Amino acid sequence: MNKLTKALRMVFMIEIVEGMTLTLKTMLKPAVTRQYPTFKRKSFAGSRGLHYMDRDDSGMKERCIGCGLCEAVCPAKAITVVTEKGPNQEKVVSAYELDLLRCVFCGFCVDACPVNAIKMTPNFELACYSRRDVFLTKDRLVAEGDKYLGKKKGGAGK
C-alpha cells in the first residue's frame, strides 16, 4: 500500500502539485510586501535611529553638561565632546560632534548619559548627498530634537 502510494505520488507529481497549490493560494492573498518609500511602516517606540539632543529645562540651550561619558563609552569613537571654561567658571560644551559614518547605533551613548541629554529618534532614513550632512554638530542635534519632539507633540493632537 505504502509502496503504491509512493508510486502514485511519483507518477502524478503530487508533491509538486501540493507545492503549486500553496503558491497559488498565497497568490490570492494580499501581498505582505510593503512598497517602501511609498508606504512607510510605523516606527516602534524605542527604535534606535538618528540621534538628537534634548534641551535643558529652560529650553534655551542643550541639556548636555559635557561629562564626556558618551565619548568614553562609544565603541566606534563616533562622538567628540569639547568643553571649555565659561565666564562664570561653568563648564560649557563648545562642541558636540557626532560622526554618523562611524556610528553603529548601539545606543550606548544614550545609556551612558547621566542627564538624558543625548537620545535617539526612530528615524532610520539617513541617506544624504554629502559627507557634511552626516556630521552632526551640537546645533544640528538640538534642531533634530526640536523637529522630532515637535512632530511627536503634533501627532498626539496636543
Place this chain on the structure above:
Amino acid sequence: MENTVTVTIDGITVKVKPTATILEAAKAAGVRIPVLCADDKLHPYGSCRICIVEIEKSPRKFTPSCTTPVTDNMSVKTMTPDLAEARKRILELLLNNHPLDCPICDKAGSCQLQDLVHEYGLGPSKFTEKKRTVAPSYHSNVIDREVSRCVLCGKCVRVCREQNAVGELAFTRRGDKSKVSTDFDQPLDCEFCGECVEICPVGALTTKQFKFKGRTWNLERIQSVCNYCGCGCRTSFETRLGRIVRVRSGARNYLCSKGRFGWDAVHHQDRLTTPLVRVSGELVPATWDEALAMVVTNLNVIKNKKGADSIGGLGSVRTTNEESYLFQKFMRTVVGTNNVDLLARLKVPKGLNTVFFSGELSKISDHDAVLVLDGDVGELNPLMGIEIVRAVNRNYKKLVLVNSGFNKFNRLASVVLDYLAPEAALADLLPAMKSGKGGDRVVAAAAILKEAASVAVIIPGRTTDKEFSQIKELLSLLKGVTTYPIVRRSNLQGAMDMGVLPDYYPGYQKVGSDTMNRFAGSWDAILPEAPGLNALEMLAGIKTGKVSALYIMGDDPAGSDRGLKDILNKLEFLVVQDIFLTETAKLADVVLPACSWAEKYGTVTSLERRLQQVSRAEEPLGESKPDWDIIQTLARKMGGPMHYGTPADILNEIRSMVPLYADLAMGGIWARERSPLAGADMDLSLWSDTVMKNEVITADRLLFSSGTMIGRSREISTLCRTKAEV
C-alpha cells in the same frame, strides 16, 4: 639579618625593616590595601581610615595599616567581610557630603574616591540629609579649590609642608566646618608648583589651565622631558585631539611651576609658522626654498669673499643633543670653520665637567649633611631644592645653608651662614674647618660638616675665581663629598657633550691634528685645523669685521642684552633659527621657524649627565620644522652629505663618534671617569662683565626670570607680580 621582622600578610610571609608600617609590609608582600590619605612621599597620617586591617590577637578590631608599625610575627588580614563592610561605611560617610559633581569634575575617571566607591560596590546611601556645601575658591592664581569635593585627607596640606617646605595650605575651622584653606582665606601665595593638585585624590584641587579641557580617559599620554632647567625632570604630556592640555610629572616625583604650567608657550600666538626673509629692510614670509636659497647664497658669498672663518655659529641649550651635534657638524664640515660655540657658557658653573661632576639628585637625601652654597637653589634648580627639603624633612639630615636672604631653607637649616656672598662665608668657614676657630655659627657648621661621613655640596651656578679655589679647598676637607653644581640652562650638558665648542670636538676631544684626522675621516670632510673663536670672541670679532655672518640656532643674545643689538646689526648676514620672533630674530636677514620641544623627537642630557628621550606630543606648528631637519636640508643644499631619516639615526652616529655615549642606555648616566677632561685644570665657562647681563628680571622670583619661552607662558605670566626691566 637581625634587623628585620617577619610579618604575615594575608598568608604571605615577608621580612621587613622593624620601622616599616603594615602598609609598607603589605606592599612588599604584593598585597594591595586601599588608601586615600597615604602616599610614599609623605609621613603616615591616618586620616581616612580606608586602610584599616585586622591584626590577629589584637584587642583592637580594626587598625589603620598606614600608621601602625609592624611587630615580629604579626599576622594581618587585609580583606575580610567585616573589613569590607567597615570600608563601605567609611566611604558612605565620605560620600555623605560629596557633591554630585562627577560630570563637571576634571578628576572623574582617575578619582580615587570614585574608584573605591565602585570597587566596594556601594549601594544607595542611607543618609538623606542635605549635603554640606562650601563656596569654591577661584581667586587664586593657577589653582582652583572646589572645597565641597574635599575629603579632608590632608595630602595637599602635608605635601606643601613636608615636601616643599612651604606650608601654604592648612586646615581651617573645626568639626564639620573644617576645610583646607590659606591664612584668612586669602588667595594662594606660594611656589605654585601644583603638587597639591597632583596629589589630591579627588577633584578638590584643580588647575585653571586644565579646567574642562578634557577627561582623563581620553587623554593621550606622551612621556617626555621638561626643558626648562638642567634637572631634566621626566614629564608626561597629556594631549587631547592632538593638542597638549596638561603636563604632569612623568616619574610621579615632582614638577615645579615652570615645568607644570609653563608649557603653554608652545601654543603662544607669536609662534613662527613660516620662514621670514628680509626684503628691503622688512621681514616678509617666504617659502622654505626661498629662505634656504638665501642662506646658501649668502653664506657661500661670504665664505668665498672672506673665508670660512668669517662665519660663526651660536648653538643653543634648548635643542636636543642630535640637533646640537648636527649644528656643530654643519659648521665644521659644510661651512668649514670651528667658530661654533654656546653663549650659554656664560652661565656654566666654573669647573663643571672638569672638577665638579653632579651626582644623582635623588641621592642628595642619602648624605649625612647637605651644604648649600647658594640659597637660591630652589629657584634655580627646583628639583634639587626639593631633594634638599626631602633630606631634612624626610630623612632627618643636617643642612648647612649659606644664604644672603631669607627663604624656606632658612627654616630647615641646622646652621645658616648669613653672608652676602659665598666668598665671605667660605673665608670664615675654612679656618673653622681647619682649626675650629671662628664665630659660633661657623664653628657649628664646621662641626656638622666634619662629623658627617658624607656631604652633598650644592655648588653655585656662578663663582668668582677666589670662590672657586675656596670651594676646592673646602671639598678636600670633607669626607664622602658629592658635588651638585647648579645648572640653570636645560640641555647645557648635552650641548657641551655634543661639541658645540670652538676647541673641542664632540665628547670633549680637543681640536688637534690627530683628532681632526679621525673626525675628518668619519665625517668624510675637510676640517679646519685651528680652534675657532669662542662666543665672546665672535661678538668682539663682529666689531672688528673679523666675523661677517652669524648662524644662531635657538638663542636670543639681543633679548638678554640690548647692547648686543648694535653689534649684531653690524653683521653682513644673520640667520636665526627659533620658535619665536625674538629680539635677535628681528635683526636677522633670514628667520627659520623651528619646532618647539613638544613637537619633536630627540634626546637631552640632564645635569646628572642622564640621557633622556624627548617625544613629540603635537604636530609641528604651521611650516615649522625640527632643527635637525632644517640643518640637514641646508647642509644638503650646500653640498654636505647629511642623510638622516630620524633623530635616532643621528643618535647612532653620535654613539659611534662619542665614546661617552657609545653604550649609554636611555635613562643612563655617563660616568665622570670617562670624560677626557675629568680632573683637568681648565675651565669650560666663559666670563664677561659686559656681555649678556640679564636685563629682564622679575622682581619676585628667579625661577621665572629668564627665557624666550617662559616669558611667553600665559599661566606663568599670571604668577609674576611685577616685571621690571633694568
Place this chain on the structure above:
Amino acid sequence: MTDDGYSLTSSIYGEKMSLTNATEKEIVQKEMTINMGPQHPATHGVLRLVVDLQGETVVGIDPRPGYLHRGIEKWMESRTYHQIIPITDRLEYITCMNNNLGWVVAVEKLAGIVVPERAQFIRMLMAELTRLSGHLVWLGTHALDIGAMTVCMYTLRERELILDLTETVTGARQTVSYVRIGGLRNDVPRDFLDKCREFTEIFPKKLEDYDTLIRQNRIWLKRTKGIGKFSAEDAINYGLTGATLRGSGVNYDLRKVEPYAAYDKVEFDVPLGTEGDVYARYIVRINEMRQSVRIIKQCLDMLPEGPIMTADPRYAVPDKATVMTNMEALAHQFVLMSKWVNMPKGEVYVATEAPKGELGFFIVSDGSGRPYRVKIRAPSFVHVGALPKMVTGHMVSDVIACIGTIDIVLGECDR
C-alpha cells in the same frame, strides 16, 4: 595549482597544450583548477574556494577565507568588556543576539556575576527567537542556492515578524546590542509578550508550508540526499558542532550539555539525524525550529517577575533615575562607562549554542577593564574546514549545496 589560485591558464598552457587543440577527452582527464568566489553569490558572503575539477567532479577544494577579516579579536583588546558587546554583533550578523549572549555569559563567568531569573528567561526567549530568524535565513538561502526560489520569499516573510518583535524589545532589527553584562538593556515592553505568543501560534503552520514546498520535492531530494555525507566519527574529528554535527547523529547540544541562561529550566528535545548528509541536516534544522517555538512558549508561560539587572552594584549599570540624585550611583555610572570594572585576573572559555554551532569566547584577563586577549571559537570557521572532506567526489553544483548545509556566515568565519 599555484598559490594565487589563478592557475587556469598555467595549468593548461603550461603543459604546452591549447584548448583548441585538445580533444574533449584530454580536457576531461586534465585536472582543472577554478576559482569560486569571493564574489560568488552562493558562498554566503566573501568566501573564496579554489576548486580542483576533473571534468565536473570535484577532486579537491581549498577554502580561502579572510576576505571579511576586520581584526575583531585585536579590536576587542582595545575596548572595555562593555564596549565589546556591539562588536560581537558584527560577528555573525544574522543572529546578533546569540553572539551578545555568548560574550556576556563568558564575561559573567569570569567575574562570577549572578544574573536574575527574569533576565535569564528573557535572554533565552530572545536567543530562541533569533535562532528562528537565523534558521529561516539559512533555509531560504539554502533552498535558493539549490534552485527552489519560492521558499526564500516565505522564510523572509516570517523572519520579518521576528525582526519586528526584536525591534520592539531592543530598538534594532539585527545589530541589537541588547544583552548587558549582568542583565539586559531594558525590560520587554508590555505588549511584547502577547505579540510573541501570537507569533508562536502562527509560526508552526508556516513551518508546515515550507515542508509542503520542498520536503518531498523530488529535485530537492536528489540534490540533498547522499550529498556531503559525514559520519559521526568524522564529524567529531572535524570539530563540527551545532546542527551540522547533529545531522550525523551525535547528540551534542550545549544547551543540554552545559546549560546557560535558563535552558535547564525548560523542556526541549535535541533533534538528531542519522545519515549525516545535506538532507539530514535540513531535517534537523527544521525540527530545531519546532523545538525553539516550544522553548519560547515555555518562556512566555514561566517568565518570572523581578529585576533584569544583577544586584551587584559593581557590575550593574545604575538606573538612570538614580544617577543624578545618588552619589554612589553616579560614581558607578562613571566608572562603568569610562573604564569598566577591574575584572578578576584569569582565563575563561565559555561556549554557547549559537544557531551555527558552538560559539566560544576565550578571554584572558589581566585584571583591567579591557581583555588582554580574546579568542573567538567561531563555528563557521571550523565548518569551512570541513568543506574539502564534504565536497570531494561530488559534482561542482554540490559545492553550493554543501556551503549551504554547513550554514556559514563569513563575518564570523573571518572575524
